[in-house]
Structure formats: structure tokens, C-alpha cells
Amino acid sequence: MARYTGPTAKIARRFSEPIFGPSKALNKKNYPPGQHGRGRRKKQSEYAVQLMEKQKVKYLYGVLEKQFENLFHKAAVLPGITGDNLLGLLESRLDNVVYRLGIASTRRAARQLVSHKHITVNGEVVNIPSYKLRAGDQVGVREKSKSLEAITTSLTVRNARQFSWLEWDGKEMVGKFTNMPSRDLIPEKITEQLIVELYSK
Numbered sequence: 001m002a003r004y005t006g007p008t009a010k011i012a013r014r015f016s017e018p019i020f021g022p023s024k025a026l027n028k029k030n031y032p033p034g035q036h037g038r039g040r041r042k043k044q045s046e047y048a049v050q051l052m053e054k055q056k057v058k059y060l061y062g063v064l065e066k067q068f069e070n071l072f073h074k075a076a077v078l079p080g081i082t083g084d085n086l087l088g089l090l091e092s093r094l095d096n097v098v099y100r101l102g103i104a105s106t107r108r109a110a111r112q113l114v115s116h117k118h119i120t121v122n123g124e125v126v127n128i129p130s131y132k133l134r135a136g137d138q139v140g141v142r143e144k145s146k147s148l149e150a151i152t153t154s155l156t157v158r159n160a161r162q163f164s165w166l167e168w169d170g171k172e173m174v175g176k177f178t179n180m181p182s183r184d185l186i187p188e189k190i191t192e193q194l195i196v197e198l199y200s201k
Helices: 009-015 024-028 046-061 065-077 082-091 094-101 107-115 149-157 192-199
Strands: 119-121 137-141 166-169 174-177
Touching (some): 046 065, 065 082, 094 166
Antiparallel strands (some): 119 137, 137 174, 166 174
16 A cells, blocks of 8 residues: 655654654754755745645645545535645545544554554444545444554543544544534645645646
8 A cells, every 4th residue: 555654754854844743853953854954045936835835735644646636636626615625635534534533643643543454434444544534424443443552542642522523432432524624624734725826837
């Protein structure tokens, strides 16, 4: 299954954001990676800014180039604002919802839980991280995986009820995807219009 397997600290430093979760590298080296990281020119072209925003979102949600392009084209034909639709489609991915519910501490960990068949959708095991959820779908932890340390630890640390488009039953370890979230509810710092402009060239 295709996924990004390269260095994570370098990516976090490139965008000056904890893309893959908390990173000590950002505190130690708050400048871009590479030989010329400290002296890199700050002025960027319009295209470079747009490309950086797209790359950031790709890494943030763990989506590869072709997948991202396909998602954008799907978003473009949906009614409404293309940028908002794109983020909504990304938020409705199964691995992202597992992360949002607090079942996993990071999106990468969520992807692994899904791939290893620890997660169910409407009672059936689904091992496709990019599986698109629909309003009303129930996402739960497989019965024999409920005692898994990674899951119990994550649920203890995280607040699973912080997102209005998700419902969580801690006793049954089942969440509900109530609807695709609107843009103002998604907390990530993303300028989606830059991505739309990039693909419109």
C-alpha cells in the first residue's frame, strides 16, 4: 500500500509546523532543513507558495500525489466551493476520522490501525485508509482490538468529543460520522484557495 515513508522531521521543519505530530526538531532548529536552511531567501514566487501549500496538505493528511489530484478533481465537480469540498473529502477519509475520534494519536498511526484490520465501519472490518465515509457511518474498534495498548493510551490522552461532526461512545468504542464538516470547523491552518489556484493554471 503506497504511503510516504521518508523523513518526518525535515518535512516539519520545511513547513515550520508539526505535520506528523509533536516534533522536538522544531524547537531545536526553527529554520528549514538542508545545507542552506539558515540562509535561504525568504522571498518566494507565487507558484512556490501555492506548491508549498499543496505539499503541506498532502503530508498532513498522508495522501500521495495521484490520490490528491484525483480528490481535487472530485471536489471540483461537487456543488459549492472547490477548496472547501477538497478539505471535506480529506476529512471524510477513514484514517482521518480514526485520528479525529482519538483512537490513534496521529494520522500515520490511524492509517496503520486501519491497514492492520483493527477498525470497523458499520460493524464490518475495513482495511482501506482512504475509504470515504458517508453521513451516519459508524466507526468502531474491532472487538478483539479494544484492549490494544496503542488504542487505550490514545483514548486516555485525547478528547474525542471536540469535533461537532463526530459523536463518540467511549463505553462501546464506537464513533459516528454525522456529516462532512464545513470549512470553519476544520482547525488546521490551510489556505485552500492557493491549492485551487495551483490546479487552475
